[in-house]
Amino acid sequence: MARYRKSNINPKRFDRSQIKIILIILPLALFMLLPIVFIFSHAFKPMDELFAYPPRFFVARPALDNFYKLFKTTSTSAVPIGRYVFNTLMVTLVVVIGSVLISTFAAFALSKLRFRGKFTLMEINNAALMFVPVSVMIPRYLIINALGLIDTYLALILPVLAMPVCLFLIKQFTDQVPDSLIEAAYIEGASDFKVYQKIVLPLIKPAVATGAILSFQQVWGDIMSSAYYISNETLRTLPFFMNTLTSISNTIAGQGMAAAAGLIMFVPNLLLFIILQSNVMNTMAHSGLK
Amino acid sequence: MKSITRKKKTTGLKKRESLTGYLFVSPWIIGALMFLIIPLGQSFYYSLCNVKVSPKGRRYDFVDFKNYTDLFRLDVGFIENMLRYLLNTLISVPVIVVFALIIAMLLNNRMKGKGFFRTIYFLPVIVVSGPVMIQLADQGATSIPAMNVSGITRVLSTYLPRFMVEPIANLFNNMILILWYSGVQILIFLAVLQKIDNSLYEAAKIDGGSAWECFWKITLPIIKPMILLTTIYTVIYVSGNEQNVIINSIYNDMFAVNRGYGFASAKAWLYSVVVVAIVAFFTVVLRNRDTYQAEIKRFEKMEAKKEKERRKLLKRQTRRSGKWVVGVFRK
Structure with a gap:
């Protein structure tokens, strides 16, 4: 019974009836991803791109400058x-x-x-x-x-x-x-x-x-x-x-380090959530709660 | 005698049960009392005081409700900010909850890659708090560039009074922000939706119910308590986060020279009264009006009333007959 139900809720195969749902969900999901994409791309932006006007969302030339600077400062x-x-x-x-x-x-x-x-x-x-x-x-x-x-x-x-x-x-x-x-x-x-x-x-x-x-x-x-x-x-x-x-440290140099620090602080959040959600959400369908 | 011992026994059991109850709650009571309830009481006392911090220590001069009246007299932006907050909350909270419900229902469908989408929709929750959000808002990432807000505003202003137009336009402007705020709500809705028994839908389908009818007659009544929960959660989340103008002004007043902590506390208390009012409003709107339960309650009430009347009549009767009996004896 349990196995049957599981396969019912999470079908393994792709079905044509799923297309219309995915059509609605996918664009919205892209919007939900924006902040995360922003954190990652912001952390890898070199100095001139951080202060570019108009501000750009994506990084054009990713570089590790910010991380180098951050680690250099922390070591002092x-x-x-x-x-x-x-x-x-x-x-x-x-x-x-x-x-x-x-x-x-x-x-x-x-x-x-x-x-x-x-x-x-x-x-x-x-x-x-x-x-x-x-x-x-x-x-x-x-x-x-x-x-x-x-x-x-x-x-x-x-x-x-x-x-x-x-x-x-x-x-x-x-x-x-x-x-x-x-x-x-x-x-x-x-x-x-x-x-x-x-x-x-x-x-x-x-x-x-x-x-x-x-x-x-x-x-x-x-x-x-x-x-x-x-x-x-x-x-x-x-x-x-x-x-x-x-x-x-002065604000201009600090901006890049802040972006890198933001990414470092964010990653544990992400990991914790991914671990918790896979453990928790899947057990829910079989609980006796009705 | 028998009845007395029985009574004692039940109270003993009750006592033991309440003891375990207190035992379970006690860690929370201690924690909340120390760092939540007592500070809250203190802050209320401070809101009635003029708090001065000097090198010698703190001084509290009791000034009655002067801080509260000052709020309206001296703080220029306060009333305006409060009204704007009120309108924005009343409009955006239903939008967030309805959006979360729609997404949760879509995610609850049978489809491939469900876990993946679920993760994505919850992700903003772990980002939205904190400095990243402020950066994002500065970069203008919270509005959809393709959406022509001024056009919407123009259309709206022909149909609606002016004070309504601004919050609605604001809503369209911060559409993405609203999507980001709905992570926890989606999670809660999903948890409840998965618990609904499939056989209910099957039964409805056999009886010829369409999906639309199934939603209104089965899904909605079952998840109603959770709708209230998510609504309250949303109100609190919107009112308490760092992007809120009033929170920022409270924080600034606390360290301002001419305002001080008393003034800030007064503002915080007034603000929380408004938040409570909003929550109360939503609770009244969404309270659980289960038709069966209401029917039972009404029936019980009617029975109780009948019973009371019957007793009254009986009493009167016995009194009368008693009198009569006494009269007979006297004779």
């Missing part, structure tokens, strides 16, 4: 670049895993367990969702300062762990998990945690993946928290370093 910095890479990787890993765990826990409880105040909690989360993140910057700093977390990794990790968007998305998906499945598990003697681990988590995989991507994005490109909570250069993250590189 006081802290080796490996340190920044390590910091970023560690912080990102902890935040993505932590925030997904926290959000799925909370979503499971808020959606499927009964206790007092759960609707209030959800309302609070929704209210926090609407709020502009910029405005809590200063109170957040004061709290981190009061807790003595300035100049630690925790200052980079803790503030972003509870992501309202993540919880909101995952909770809405958890609501769709049928209660009968969970009840069946309880009757078989499963504990709450077992139900969470064996039933809810596999069923909400797409939401988990989306949440993971969103939280990854938030941490990966985060310049603010490195700038405000950390004054020790060895604890700062890669995006902050890239940002300083391109703004310290």
Whole structure:
């Protein structure tokens, strides 16, 4: 049955009935590809093309100048670049895993367990969702300062762990998990945690993946928290370093390096997404969610 | 006695269940409380204050709602920006959601290279945030060059009032941007569409339902909760990203000499009130009006009303008969 269904959804052979769909999808897909093409072509543009007027979208004579310049500048910095890479990787890993765990826990409880105040909690989360993140910057700093977390990794990790968007998305998906499945598990003697681990988590995989991507994005490109909570250069993250590189050196030379840095910062995003999407989207058709 | 012990037992079970519930939520509560809820409360307090940062430390002078009135009195662009934001959001959010739904339905068809297209449509999400976007907008890559916006504007302005023309023209101008904003929404819609049971469509087809009817009677009701979800997500995404004019002005006010943090907080609070209003509007429009459920609810209400009336009558009757009985005894 499962195999039949899979072949039904993803046909191996090309069929004439697919032509009209592809005719609509393909041009739009080209537009969707524009920003990525732009990042790549921008990074390989030599100096004169970067400032050409009118600005050109595609690179005419690709060159590696920008990357050479970038690596030359990084090698002169006081802290080796490996340190920044390590910091970023560690912080990102902890935040993505932590925030997904926290959000799925909370979503499971808020959606499927009964206790007092759960609707209030959800309302609070929704209210926090609407709020502009910029405005809590200063109170957040004061709290981190009061807790003595300035100049630690925790200052980079803790503030972003509870992501309202993540919880909101995952909770809405958890609501769709049928209660009968969970009840069946309880009757078989499963504990709450077992139900969470064996039933809810596999069923909400797409939401988990989306949440993971969103939280990854938030941490990966985060310049603010490195700038405000950390004054020790060895604890700062890669995006902050890239940002300083391109703004310290004069702006004209910085442009090329910024383009190259942008590409370097973008590639992990791309890889993560491709890995996650192939894992997640294909399992969805077979889940028991109806 | 029996009833008491039974009652105690159920509360014990309930207590245990709520305990596990709290256990599951507690990490989130702690995290949110520390870095979200408390800062939010503080920022509300600051919005009522005149915050001064001096070398000696921070000083908060309580000024009541002066910051809020200053917003309207002193900030020239604020009301204009807010109105423009409101109109733009109200128009572009439905467009984004509908576009995402259409693409998701197309991608859900049987075709070759589905995974490839799916990846492409989600890709902008990981690009749109951050500095790359600003660069792209500067280069004019967000508008379709072949599209003649001024022509559209002229046609529109003959039919519509002037304040409506600008946002719609803006919409056409930023068409690509709207396509880029719809990545997550497409993903959500796809996830739901794949969950719809195929046998439903087969049954409809046997009964002679066309594809058009299938969409309105099967697909749409099933994905309705997810439409609301994506709409809310879109509103928040559009309101909270770095391209937003108001966000930028809040950020600038925070470090401006004559405005300060109190003023910026007031602006942020007012802005979030507007965002909440927009979300509430969409929620009311899209709320789940399941016909069967509504019918059941109405029926239940009617039953409850009947029951109440019956009880009232019964009470009156017993009272009357009781009186009568008492009267008899007195006699």
